Amino acid sequence: xxxxxxxxxxxxxxxxxxxxxxxxxxxxxxxxxxxxxxxxxxxxxxxxxxxxxxxxxxxxxxxxxxxxxxxxxxxxxxxxxxxxxxxxxxxxxxxxxxxxxxxxxxxxxxxxxxxxxxxxxxxxxxxxxxxxxxxxxxxxxxxxxxxxxxxxxxxxxxxxxxxxxxxxxxxxxxxxxxxxxxxxxxxxxxxxxxxxxxxxxxxxxxxxxxxxxxxxxxxxxxxxxxxxx
Amino acid sequence: xxxxxxxxxxxxxxxxxxxxxxxxxxxxxxxxxxxxxxxxxxxxxxxxxxxxxxxxxxxxxxxxxxxxxxxxxxxxxxxxxxxxxxxxxxxxxxxxxxxxxxxxxxxxxxxxxxxxxxxxxxxxxxxxxxxxxxxxxxxxxxxxxxxxxxxxxxxxxxxxxxxxxxxxxxxxxxxxxxxxxxxxxxxxxxxxxxxxxxxxxxxxxxxxxxxxxxxxxxxxxxxxxxxxxxxxxxxxxxxxxxxxxxxxxxxxxxxxxxxxxxxxxxxxxxxxxxxxxxxxxxxxxxxxxxxxxxxxxxxxxxxxxxxxxxxxxxxxxxxxxxxxxxxxxxxxxxxxxxxxxxxxxxxxxxxxxxxxxxxxxxxxxxxxxxxxxxxxxxxxxxxxxxxxxxxxxxxxxxxxxxxxxxxxxxxxxxxxxxxxxxxxxxxx
Numbered sequence: 001x002x003x004x005x006x007x008x009x010x011x012x013x014x015x016x017x018x019x020x021x022x023x024x025x026x027x028x029x030x031x032x033x034x035x036x037x038x039x040x041x042x043x044x045x046x047x048x049x050x051x052x053x054x055x056x057x058x059x060x061x062x063x064x065x066x067x068x069x070x071x072x073x074x075x076x077x078x079x080x081x082x083x084x085x086x087x088x089x090x091x092x093x094x095x096x097x098x099x100x101x102x103x104x105x106x107x108x109x110x111x112x113x114x115x116x117x118x119x120x121x122x123x124x125x126x127x128x129x130x131x132x133x134x135x136x137x138x139x140x141x142x143x144x145x146x147x148x149x150x151x152x153x154x155x156x157x158x159x160x161x162x163x164x165x166x167x168x169x170x171x172x173x174x175x176x177x178x179x180x181x182x183x184x185x186x187x188x189x190x191x192x193x194x195x196x197x198x199x200x201x202x203x204x205x206x207x208x209x210x211x212x213x214x215x216x217x218x219x220x221x222x223x224x225x226x227x228x229x
Numbered sequence: 230x231x232x233x234x235x236x237x238x239x240x241x242x243x244x245x246x247x248x249x250x251x252x253x254x255x256x257x258x259x260x261x262x263x264x265x266x267x268x269x270x271x272x273x274x275x276x277x278x279x280x281x282x283x284x285x286x287x288x289x290x291x292x293x294x295x296x297x298x299x300x301x302x303x304x305x306x307x308x309x310x311x312x313x314x315x316x317x318x319x320x321x322x323x324x325x326x327x328x329x330x331x332x333x334x335x336x337x338x339x340x341x342x343x344x345x346x347x348x349x350x351x352x353x354x355x356x357x358x359x360x361x362x363x364x365x366x367x368x369x370x371x372x373x374x375x376x377x378x379x380x381x382x383x384x385x386x387x388x389x390x391x392x393x394x395x396x397x398x399x400x401x402x403x404x405x406x407x408x409x410x411x412x413x414x415x416x417x418x419x420x421x422x423x424x425x426x427x428x429x430x431x432x433x434x435x436x437x438x439x440x441x442x443x444x445x446x447x448x449x450x451x452x453x454x455x456x457x458x459x460x461x462x463x464x465x466x467x468x469x470x471x472x473x474x475x476x477x478x479x480x481x482x483x484x485x486x487x488x489x490x491x492x493x494x495x496x497x498x499x500x501x502x503x504x505x506x507x508x509x510x511x512x513x514x515x516x517x518x519x520x521x522x523x524x525x526x527x528x529x530x531x532x533x534x535x536x537x538x539x540x541x542x543x544x545x546x547x548x549x550x551x552x553x554x555x556x557x558x559x560x561x562x563x564x565x566x567x568x569x570x571x572x573x574x575x576x577x578x579x580x581x582x583x584x585x586x587x588x589x590x591x592x593x594x595x596x597x598x599x600x601x602x603x604x605x606x607x608x609x610x611x612x613x614x615x616x617x618x619x620x621x622x623x624x625x626x627x628x629x630x631x632x633x634x635x636x637x638x639x640x641x642x643x644x645x646x647x648x649x650x651x652x653x654x655x656x657x
Contacts, residue, residue, distance in 0.1 A: 045651075054566060054651040075570045082568020093563045097240050107567035109233055154567070 001030040001161055001193055002051065007060030009046055020046045023060060024218040026211065028195065030161065033188045035204035036197045037224075038213035044197045045166060047213060051195060052164045053081045065161055082110050086155025086192075090167035092147040094139040094154075100126065101135040104154045111158055125153035129183060145176030152183060162193040169203060181206060231580065238581035245553065249585065252549050256589025259542030260630045261596025263535040268601060268622055270528040272615045273433065276515070277421040278360065281486065284322075285359070286511035288315060288483040303510060305429070305521065306458050306479040309447075316353065321485035323355035326443050327426060328481050329456040334439070335404040336392055344404075347388065347438035348456065350427075351446040357383070357414075359486050360426060365389070367399035367414030370442055374413075378448035380405070383414040383440040408449070410441065422614045425514060426484060428458055429521035433612045447474070457481075485511065543637040550638050554578060554645035565650035574646040582638040583631055590630025597626060 009021040021043045028034055038044050049055040050062065053069055062069050065084055072080060086107075087093075094103050104125055108118040126132045129149035139147050148168060155163050165184065169177035181203055188194045198204050205225075212224045242249040276282050289303035290311050307315075312326045328351045335344035356362070357369035366389075370381050382405070389398055389412075398412045423432035446452075450470040463477035512520065554561075561574055569577075601616040608616075618626070 049651040052566065052651075055649070075572060078565070078568050078570035078573070081566070087566045093559070093566075095560060095563070097244055106564065109230070110564075110568035110570075110573060112230070158568075 001032075001065060002026070002028040002195075003061070003063040004051075005061040007050070007057050007062055009043075009050060009055070010058045019216055021050075021057075021213075021218065022216045024220075026218065026220055028162075028193060030193055031188070031191050032209060033185070033194045033207045034196070035207035035210045036195060036213060037199070037201065037204045037210060040199075042213045043216045043218075044213050047218065048164050048166050048195070048197050051162075052085050052087060053077050078110070082107055082158060084161045086158065086160040086163040088148070088151050088155050088163060088165040088168045090170040092139070092144075092151045092171075094147055094150055096139050099136050099138050100131065100142075100150050100153075103139065103150060104157050107154060107158045121157045121159075122153075125157040128156065128187075129153045143176070144172050145179055148172060148176075148180050149183065152180070152187070156187055156192065160192065162195060163187065165194060165196040167197055167199065169198070169200065177203070230576075234577045234580040235584070237577055238584045241557070241581055242584065245556075248549060248553055252546050252553075252585050253589045253592060255542045255546045255549070256586060256630055256634055257592035257596055259539035260590055260593025260626060260633075261600055263532070263539045263629070264593065264597035264618070264622070264626045265600030265604065266528070266531040266535040268597065268618050269604065269615050270532045271622065272422055272617070272619075273523065273525075273528060274518075275422060277423055277425045278514070280361065282514045284486050284488065285514040286485050286487060287514070287517045288485060289510040289512055291509050292477065292479065304458075304460050304479050305482060305512075305517070306460065307481055307483050308477055308479050309474040309481060312481045312483060315483055315485075321487055323359035323486040325353050325356045325359050325426075325484045326481050327352050327356070327484070328443065328446060329427070329437065330446060330451045330453040331456060332406050332451070333404075334388075334392070337402055337404055337409070342392065345391075349382075350437040350440045351443045351451075352440060353443050355486075356440065359484065360421070362419050363417040365415045365417040366397045367412070369440075370413050375442045375444055378442060378444035380408060380410045380445060381413040381442065382410045383416060384412055385416050385436060385438050386418050388438045389415045405441075420612065420614050422612055423518065423523050424612070425518060425523070427482065429523055432518075432523045433615055435612060487511075539633070543633055546634065547637045547641060550582065550641040551644065554641050557645065558648055561645055561648050562650040562652070565648075571646040575642055578642045578645055579635060579638070582634050582642065586631040586634030586638075587627060589634060590627035593630055594623065594626045 004024065004026045006023045006025065007021070008019070008023040011018045011020055036044050036047060046055065050057045053064070053072075057070070064080070067080070069077065069080065095106070098106075101122055104122045105118055108121060113121070122135070123132065126135055129152055131146060131149055131153065134142070134146075139150065142150065148171075152163075152168075163184070168184065169180050172180060177200075184194055184196065185206065194207075196203075196207065204210050209220075210224050211218060211220050213219075278285065287305060288307060289305060290307050291303055292308060292311060316324060316326065318324065330349050330351060331346055332349050333344050334347045336342040354370050354372050354375040357364075362369075365386060367383075369383055370379060374381055382403075384392065384398065389395060392398070392403055393401060393412075398415060400411065402409050402411050404410075420436055424434070424436060425432065427437075452470070452473075457480045459478055459480040461476060461478035465472040465476040465478070564574065564577075565571075597618070601618070605613060605616040
């Protein structure tokens with residue numbers, strides 16, 4: 001489903017080259033739940049941004065669902081991102097002046113679904129995250145955990161192939177975090193791949209597979225799993 | 230999708246009401262000032278008779294001798310002798326001699342109507358056909374009436390309202406000084422702007438109140454110095470009216486209508502008494518308005534100043550737009566992440582600016598109307614039509630606001646759409 005080969009990322013600022021990600025290979029199959037761990041500043045978010053087509057990689061190959069995304073125009077890349085990827089962020093990133101219904105509606109609008117299809121998908125997504133009765137509420141009327149559920153509903157409403165979650169429980173207490181993790185696992189069980197960046201080793205261990213990034217080096221060895229465990 | 234963007238635009242404007250109000254007001258003030266001055270200038274320079282302005286020519290004759298005339302700049306008035314000669318010509322389709330007098334007008338037997346001193350246009354019978362005047366009742370006088378110096382008159386609508394209470398007054402009589410004149414026609418509202426056919430410096434004053442045959446003026450020896458441009462380069466032989474008519478005094482404006490403007494070139498020299506002179510001219514109507522500076526440079530300058538003011542307003546507005554879109558960086562990043570292309574972002578913000586532009590334009594329209602109202606009160610002696618926007622100007626005002634806000638918003642919009650989405654996602 002996701003294939004990165006010899007992929008690397010370097011930033012050039014004032015003629016100084018910073019290697020954010022050194023060349024690495026990574027393949028993730030459809031339906032996998034992968035955790036990405038590593039200290040702050042190690043390149044986890046850069047990896048996630050490249051995987052999410054929000055940033056270009058400098059070198060190497062990136063195939064998502066069999067397509068080499070490097071060749072895509074901005075328009076095609078945006079449409080592909082909309083169709084294949086759902087994002088969940090640490091700070092939820094809901095638009096405060098839109099109610100829950102309209103927040104979840106956002107990606108569906110760019111997909112150009114008709115009104116009925118959008119409605120059906122929004123209601124279904126809200127039911128899936130347990131907030132069916134609150135579609136007219138605004139984000140500020142919800143707890144942090146509930147807001148993250150809305151963000152997850154927004155991510156799954158378009159039925160993407162993969163959900164990219166950047167520290168999804170980072171702003172939540174442990175009880176709420178547990179709820180979110182269990183929701184993500186349910187979504188994964190239904191067939192959606194999940195790539196989750198986290199600081200929390202305990203949560204990372206709940207994934208089927210763990211990838212570590214340290215100083216820009218990505219390692220995908222079974223030993224990491226054992227170390228974390 | 231556009232209705233979605235429109236909804237987002239309203240939400241966004243509501244979110245920052247003060248900023249939105251400032252942007253709208255800034256555009257409105259600039260547009261209001263520009264359109265107030267532009268309306269006056271535009272209405273001044275409008276083609277007063279578009280259907281035939283290419284066929285109307287003013288006759289200018291080089292009747293002065295070498296000492297007085299420089300042969301190049303000709304006066305726009307001609308002498309009575311030349312007028313008589315020109316009226317004989319059968320070349321033009323229509324030809325019109327014009328002058329003006331002032332006379333006390335009163336009702337014959339209704340003492341309640343207080344007599345007024347009115348401005349009277351004296352002209353020849355072709356006037357009404359040539360300038361396509363609309364008639365409410367009756368018509369202009371015949372050629373024969375003109376020749377006979379009949380005591381007939383065509384009233385303006387306002388004069389008819391005053392003297393005859395707006396009724397069909399054709400056939401009725403009224404006092405013209407000490408004489409009795411008969412109404413032969415009543416004009417409907419007719420205010421060509423500019424009043425191109427008369428004296429250039431009176432092109433924006435109110436129209437004359439009634440019209441009588443030119444020969445009637447001559448027969449009754451009527452003359453009002455202040456209402457004509459009288460240039461005498463040669464003294465009359467004596468003080469009599471007949472000596473004045475025979476003199477070299479130039480005080481009559483003469484217009485001709487020629488079916489097409491090629492024919493006149495050769496025929497030009499057959500006009501007037503001075504066939505050997507080459508500077509006799511037929512000046513096309515539009516050229517005449519330019520030559521006589523009917524649209525003053527002052528009014529053009531005012532428009533340019535107002536446009537500069539508009540640009541200053543728009544530049545201020547542009548800085549507010551940059552600030553506004555900068556504050557929306559998080560939303561842009563999020564929208565890009567969930568599938569919006571750069572194009573989608575451009576469209577969303579362009580719709581938002583269009584709403585600002587149109588609201589600014591409508592408010593600007595209101596400001597412009599207030600400006601024109603103030604101008605109308607300050608310059609009450611000017612033609613009121615100058616301070617009125619026609620439909621094109623009304624639509625043009627809103628369009629100008631819309632287009633200028635989009636042009637000045639282009640940079641902020643493109644800047645916003647080019648933001649790297651990944652860098653903005655932590656800031657929502």
